[in-house]
Amino acid sequence: MTIEAPSRYQKLPREQPNISCEHASVLSRDPAQGYGMEEVDLLIVGGGVVGLACARATAGAGRTVCLLERHPRFGTETSTHNSGVIHAGIYYPAGSLKGRLCVEGRDALYRFCATHDVPHSRCGKLIVAGPGDDATALEQLLARGRANGVDDLEIVERDFVQRLEPHVAARAALWSPSTGIVETEALVRTLRREAAGRGVIMLPTMPLVGGDAHAEWLHVRTPSESIRARTVVNAAGLHADEVSAMLDGRPFRIHPCRGEYAELVGASRELVNIKRPVYPLPAPSGEHLGVHVTPTTWGSVMVGPTARYQDAKDDHEGDRLPVDAFVEPTRVLLPSVRPGDLRLGGTGMRPKLSPDANAFSDFLIERDPQQPRLIQAAGIDSPGLTACLAIGRRVSELVDEVLS
Numbered sequence: 001m002t003i004e005a006p007s008r009y010q011k012l013p014r015e016q017p018n019i020s021c022e023h024a025s026v027l028s029r030d031p032a033q034g035y036g037m038e039e040v041d042l043l044i045v046g047g048g049v050v051g052l053a054c055a056r057a058t059a060g061a062g063r064t065v066c067l068l069e070r071h072p073r074f075g076t077e078t079s080t081h082n083s084g085v086i087h088a089g090i091y092y093p094a095g096s097l098k099g100r101l102c103v104e105g106r107d108a109l110y111r112f113c114a115t116h117d118v119p120h121s122r123c124g125k126l127i128v129a130g131p132g133d134d135a136t137a138l139e140q141l142l143a144r145g146r147a148n149g150v151d152d153l154e155i156v157e158r159d160f161v162q163r164l165e166p167h168v169a170a171r172a173a174l175w176s177p178s179t180g181i182v183e184t185e186a187l188v189r190t191l192r193r194e195a196a197g198r199g200v201i202m203l204p205t206m207p208l209v210g211g212d213a214h215a216e217w218l219h220v221r222t223p224s225e226s227i228r229a230r231t232v233v234n235a236a237g238l239h240a241d242e243v244s245a246m247l248d249g250r251p252f253r254i255h256p257c258r259g260e261y262a263e264l265v266g267a268s269r270e271l272v273n274i275k276r277p278v279y280p281l282p283a284p285s286g287e288h289l290g291v292h293v294t295p296t297t298w299g300s301v302m303v304g305p306t307a308r309y310q311d312a313k314d315d316h317e318g319d320r321l322p323v324d325a326f327v328e329p330t331r332v333l334l335p336s337v338r339p340g341d342l343r344l345g346g347t348g349m350r351p352k353l354s355p356d357a358n359a360f361s362d363f364l365i366e367r368d369p370q371q372p373r374l375i376q377a378a379g380i381d382s383p384g385l386t387a388c389l390a391i392g393r394r395v396s397e398l399v400d401e402v403l404s
């Protein structure tokens, strides 16, 4: 796959483009409206995993569903710039959307990957406590996970950790067998193909640039089309706040929070040979999971992400942390790692609803209180990759409500 961003922004396997061959001309035209006015039941803004999963879940039933993506390819923003971990659902406050949709989405994602041959591995994960860590932290995490319905967690001793991951330092760990990893680019491609196969009209290189609200419709504008939609789903990731404002939806702000990665290189991969994600204890809010070590399905090992709020949504590379900044956080988990074992990796941008790194903010998935024809799927930071199919299902219920 060719890339459109700086090389470090896209440290991923390159495969064939996921460009859709569908075009706006397949939309039905309303003669009364004249040329250029298209009409659809549902318009989805954003072709990341969330928008694509919403498209797949809402298509069919005689509806016209259309998906706008501003880039030529789908999923090139946050959906393919993350750790690729299928989370079990441990970290989030009980009853939160993140907690519920992560557990539901995880199971759905494993089924989806198995059915559609998306490379993935249910490899399990260790959250490790070192000598200096609070002895009760693992129990608290275990209790939190169980409250979310993650019922296979276990606190394990050093010997268990050593057998699984001989190079990992731990006094004890939380073992999560239902955590896994997935190849995000393959997931995007498969979701796109599935959605297109169900009749969704895919419009790449088609940004939403404006809109007007009417009683029965939302009129949305792209540089080349005017589309009349009975419902709109806002799945615009980092730009969901701008899309909401364009459609007179509720005001909110997306705060970009950059995560940077390093990678283990060459000989060090032989040394560590990590088989599963290894995490430190998270921040108490559960919002930042800490710099972790994660193998990918294609055989590399990522270290990160860091967390840093910034103003620009599209600055992925400016003022990067030096590779040395990753050495100490990596040594917390893998004490034998040396500076020469690491090189800089990619980056990803979290679309945060809160500017406070220590505050928990949930997904915003709702029928907009100001604009009832608009459905928000915003603030979808981690575990949004894991939860995407569950988010699609929930959004499809809201779409049914609007269209009924």
Ligand SMILES: Cc1cc2nc3c(=O)[nH]c(=O)nc-3n(C[C@H](O)[C@H](O)[C@H](O)COP(=O)(O)OP(=O)(O)OC[C@H]3O[C@@H](n4cnc5c(N)ncnc54)[C@H](O)[C@@H]3O)c2cc1C
Binding pocket: 045, 046, 047, 048, 049, 050, 051, 068, 069, 070, 071, 074, 075, 076, 077, 078, 079, 080, 081, 082, 083, 084, 085, 086, 087, 206, 207, 208, 209, 235, 236, 237, 238, 239, 240, 243, 258, 259, 260, 305, 347, 348, 349, 350, 351, 380, 381, 382, 383, 384, 385, 386, 387
């Ligand atoms: C560093 C990092 C690590 C993460 N790790 C994990 C993990 O291990 N596991 C996990 O479950 N989650 C993880 N996540 C979270 C996960 O990546 C996201 O929750 C998920 O990708 C969100 O998908 P999305 O479709 O909402 O967003 P995006 O992929 O950003 O898609 C939004 C799309 O909307 C398009 N768009 C924006 N504005 C417009 C417009 N006006 N018109 C048309 N299109 C528009 C964009 O071009 C983009 O393609 C991580 C995130 C980060 C940043």
